[in-house]
Amino acid sequence: METVTGPRGSAEAEPALTPLDDTEVRRLRGDFTLLERTVNSVPLVYLDSGATSQKPQSVLDTEQHFYENFNAAVHRGAHTLAVEATEIYEEAREKTARFIGAGPDEVVWTSNATEALNLLTYSFSNASAGRGGEAARRFALGPGDEILVTELEHHANLIPWQELAFRTGASLKYIPVDADGALRMDLAADLVGPRTRVLAFTHVSNVLGTVVDVAALVELARAVGALTVLDGCQSVPHLPVDVKALDVDFMAFSGHKMLGPTGIGVLYGRRELLDAMPPFLTGGSMITTVTMERAEFLEAPTRFEAGTQRISQAVALAAAIDYLDEVGMGRIAAWEEHLGRRLAAGLASIPGVRQLGPAGAARIGTATIDVPGVHPHDVGQFLDSRGVAVRVGHHCAQPLHRALGVTASTRASTYLYNTDDDVDAFLGAVADVRGFFGVGA
């Protein structure tokens, strides 16, 4: 199915190598109706894309277009509509796979990244209980085995591993961060050892926006034969990501943070690994033969997709990918890096405000701050009165906040539709926070 409309003005857009600039970003904004609204009688400045992105008209139209023209259950039924719906649905999978450099059989649809990581850990759990036979033995964990994560992790890439460790008797270890929130790569080599079976880590910190050295960690894991699991939630929407180049075994990410709808996520896995893993959710559409006593399962990815699937969401995610591809991930990454630098430079000149995270680290366009004397919820409330939408709290990363010596923080996260003016509106509001709350001079 063709995308309904692409990025506005893309037909006469410059060759893809021209950097994205403020003028083009303003044109792209025209595709995002929501960004035109006001809050508290002032224009909305949306800086919470790290939580969820806004959606271009083409994504909304594609989902509606699917329901109006092609809606049917996929992978069952022989009528024309069912065949067409299945084709569109599988095309979405192929497109998503291409977007991350994977094969189509290596993309498993899930509801979100959290479900993707739970699918993985429960599959390992089932392998540990003996399911999946000899082929699944490589995923089986028990006492003496170690799962290694990092102190940067979002709870979604921490708690499933904690629970897997509890269920199997394996131990959970972590690579700590320093006081600035930089991963202690000097300790990583000592923490990865012959007992390490899984190394699960984030590509980009959802709190700090800092980019983790994937190659170095993958090299350590490969040397001991450990499986690598990458949390791509904050990288896939913002950076060109190629799973083969990164050489990871698994990666999880969400559709709604990359212009797609909620309710769709992806677990990428190497083909031979997915095919050897026992299923997590079981039921209809994931089997070959069923008797009253037992069932045989289909190959991946269908093995992991029991029940009626998220069809319109997958199709709409493909439209989001079309949009991102037309703008170009490299250009998006460069623009957000520019916004990130503008944020960092502006924050450095505001007294009594501290940007969290290691200075000078590679980052996406995200800035997270601490304003000593003013609680993040009060900061967020004040910003909201100026129309500036940011995330406040612990951002589902309590251990990282503890390591940074704060209980909560305020995060501004940009995307391809944010302008220099958005950044400046945030900076202007932040500069007035301490005065409003009567803190400092």
Place this chain on the structure above:
Amino acid sequence: MSDLEQLYQQIILDHSKRRNGEGLVEPEPGHAWGETHQHNPVCGDQIRLRVETDGGAIRRISWEGDGCSISMASASVLVDLAAGESRESLLGLVAQFRAVMRSRGAIEADEEALGDAAAFAGVSRFPARVKCAMLAWVAAEQALAAADTAAGQG
């Protein structure tokens, strides 16, 4: 006054810095007391609050906690208001405060009864912040219930 100024009235900002009753105090021997820990997982605000009674009247409320200015100021205001009140009248004030907070601005706060707590009326227009304002008051209610079951403990 803008909505924001209604929310953050000077009296609230002052209490958020003054923090009456901050720092847990050992109960006096012979007094009944109860303690509770309240936590708002959405924002991380938390408070540990201790209520001490002589059987009938509230003798002391002390607390320690961490959170936004609304939650901290609300605890400070509660400590002032509760001193010397009977158990029943404090529970009545909690109920009155809760009704104002949940009213979305429809119920006017009775300044005579609620004192500085009446300044929190503006919070009721910000549904996301009502829990912040209620944190210490819910803690006091539960600590009183705990004091009842531990009556005579000292």
